[in-house]
Amino acid sequence: MRLNRREMIVAMLGAQALLAGCSASPQLPPAGELFGQSFEIGHRLRDGFRPQPDQSAWREVQVVIVGGGAAGLAAARQLHQAGCADFVVLELEPVAGGTSRSGQCDLSAYPWAAHYVPVPLPHNQPLIALLQELGVVESLADDGSPVIREEFLCREPEERVFFQKEWIEGLYPVTGASPEDLAELAAFRREIDRWAAWRDAAGHRAFAIPTRLCSDDPEVTRLDQLSMAEWLRQQGWTSARLHWVVDYSCRDDYGLPAERTSAWAGLLYFAARLKMPGDEHQPFITWPEGNGHLIAHLAALAGPRLQTGFAVTQIRQAAKPGGGPVEVLGVNPVSLAASGFKARHVIFAAPQFLATRLVEGFSNRTARKVDDFQYGSWFVANLQLRDRPRESGFPLCWDNVIHGSRSLGYVVATHQSGRDHGPTVLTWYYPFCEADIHGIREQLLQATWADLADVVLTDLEAAHPDIRSLTTRLDIFRWGHAMIQPRQGFHTSSQRLAASLPDGRIHFANTDLSGIALFEEAFDHGCRAADEVLAQLSNS
């Protein structure tokens, strides 16, 4: 069953979007396309499609990396830097990057998902080294903190919110806030400061990035049993504005409402980005193309070893330890020509839910389970505008949030270019936050470009009445399994903890192993998995 226009808008934006004035015959932009991950090959795999390559189509290689997202490419860089050149990165899609990929139009590059990284704290040396390689770091401060070159830091004005029909600076809707509201906000900040200062007996931070460095003290891990919303209520905070800001933050970073986000993850979002109590959050590093900039660098390092358009269909390893190479089989998703690699080690840098489908005997042999790994769906739209929307109030920022909307608002791709007039590209984000995963989501995934474009424009129309006439092109990316969801209990789940461990000669690297989706986590897992492989290679 397909939803009609009204049902579609109600399903995605809520009934209030209809009230806000939904025109009878919607004007859609003259051009646009609907993109998505390569669903078809995924479905064939689910149906047991496992073509076998000819004898001649096998190659031997020391390491195969499955998946050319941030984690896979980070692993490739780590191998390369350690002098191991005999590897391939196999990527299903025609371009690398996974959920950090980007697009490009005449006017500007733009992100298709991930769009920034906060300036790393000094303890994240490997990431600082990557940023140095990119020429983003001007110098290092005495404590090892990177001083970032100005043009890569998100320029002011950074963030605004459309609240009560007006744009105001910042995310917290201050207009009309009562003294009680502001007192709760201050108390919330004090509590976050307390967590930023918190150290366990061994000196570990409660919340750090990469999350591998977080304390496992029960005082911290206990938070994983609560939802973020429950945690707020336990503190006695009831301010609707505070709850909104926290809920927005959870949806923004995790694609989950605060009611279903682990309080551990919720607090991580706020506390891990403070260097010291009382600090502002770490500034953001961003580019027009978002984290696609990092991907382009990593992909260039991998060079011809990165093989795009290669769908891995099967990974087989001998039952007894040490018995022969691991076989990685795959097809070209278009021609369906099969080929294979015999490797001494494999780094599986695709999400865990695919491991059960691709790694032969994964569940039987290792008794591993992955059903705790839940992924959220996202829609991301890129709108090309011939001119800026007419508006009043606080001026256009990098991040523009519409209070009360189920979308996350939009980021301006041309912000860093310094062009403050004329044509621009907006990247609009929508996490699918409904609890029911298999009901309405399936229907939304069947929606057409016109359905979704109308939803995007209806959402933006609330703040920009002229958006329809300004949009010359609207492209949409539908991410089915976009992002791992840090629900209650997932951080401390035994499944998650076991998933990072190697299975024989297969090593795992993906952001989902951390339970939260961040470039830093993907990068960390990629480096870690490569180090495991390097250690084993040097032992043998």
Added chain:
Amino acid sequence: MNRAPLLLLYLNVLVIATCGLVYELLAGTLASYLLGDSVTQFSLIIGLYLSAMGAGAWLSRLVPDPRLGRCFIEVELAVALLGGFSAPLLFLAFSRLEVFGVLLYGMVFAIGLLVGLELPLLMRILKGHLDFEDLVSRVLTFDYAGALFASLLFPLLLVPRLGLVRTSLLCGILNAGVGLWGTTLLRPLLTTRGLGGLRGRACLVIGLLAAALIKADSLTSLAEEGAIGHPILHAESTPYQRIVLTKNERGFQLHLNGHLQFNSVDEHRYHEALVHPALSTVRPPQSVLVLGGGDGLAVREILRHRSVKKVTLVDLDPGMTTLADRFPPLEQLSRSALKDPRVTVINDDAFVWISGDDTRFDAVIIDFPDPGTFAIGKLYSTRFYRLLQQRLRPDALVSIQCTSPLVAPRSYWCIVKTLEAVGFHVRPYHAAVPSFGEWGYVLAAMKPVPQRLTLPPELAGELRFLTDGILNSLFELPPDLKRVDADINQLNSQALVRYYDQEWGAWK
């Protein structure tokens, strides 16, 4: 006709009289807002309006008795449309029409004519029901009462609360209401034929005016010129800004988005001080870059230097760099500087342009607007100044207009500190420009800036403000302009925009 409708008819007289006077006051106020010289304007408008009313009264006798009711209603609807839309129409037309005066006086006359028709028609309608003395005395009583009512309401309530545009639309709705009401009240005088159409038209007029009333916000933003104070000579909106030229007794002024950019009376002080210090130290400067300054006045000063072979001007707004074509006094004032063969004009955001080009210059004159918005604040950032360094020959000098160090000391010294942070040697200086007050500039270079400056010989006797002595005295800062501490202005902090906002906010 029984007593109740009679009373209602008097009420109509009151409404009609009030609205009639309001239109007259509106036209007078608008004319003096937009054209200046309120004594002349008011006296002209009143005279014209009254004479038009007289003409209307005279014409009223041409209406035959059987058509009285219908004609009265038609007149009401016409007054509603013309009078109701008078203020918004005049505001909109002002910046777009060469013949604004013709439109203004034409409209005043037309409204006066229609208003002049109203009472005579009404009196003839009432004639059969009252004896003559009673009729005249009562109608005139309500008429004059309405005038008093309007003259009090207009300055005390309508203009301050509603503004001109809304007031005019509201009166239009009242007139149309009288018309619609008339179709019931005067029912005995009307034929059934066409009654429905008449009512429909009345409703349409009310609907139009009401829609405009709802949209009035966007119309009234155009009325903000009133706030500038001086009569407006020329106004236009470009995609980037609102350009308004005004005049007073001694000269004309350019305002961008309501901020004064120069006054022709003393702009020579501002521009001589902006240009000559930088050009007198680089000897002999051949290529000069101007950032901002689309009015061409800085270029006029630059072209006085005989060594200059090439001037490149980068200004965001083509509307500014071609303004002289549409406003001849500016062409004269700038001595057609932007049309000089040595000058190349580029329309682009300087921030984008400076990172895209790689030619180097002997001197750079920076004449951006004050850093009142983030979009302009970025042009005073460490990032921008670093990019600027890559456009400088080794000996090059840069001069920058830096707002008032007296009004906004932190803003001023923030710019100095920002330049120093990227390695510039900076010499602060100031000049008195009466239209602006005490104004601040800096001279910056990658090498120490010479202590003693001399104007090139060709400028001797040419300038109205600077002499060698004055030039060097600009660098002496009085104690009330002494340095204060401020943060560096970076793209990701935009400290300067926040300082500027606080300091000028407190001053106003």
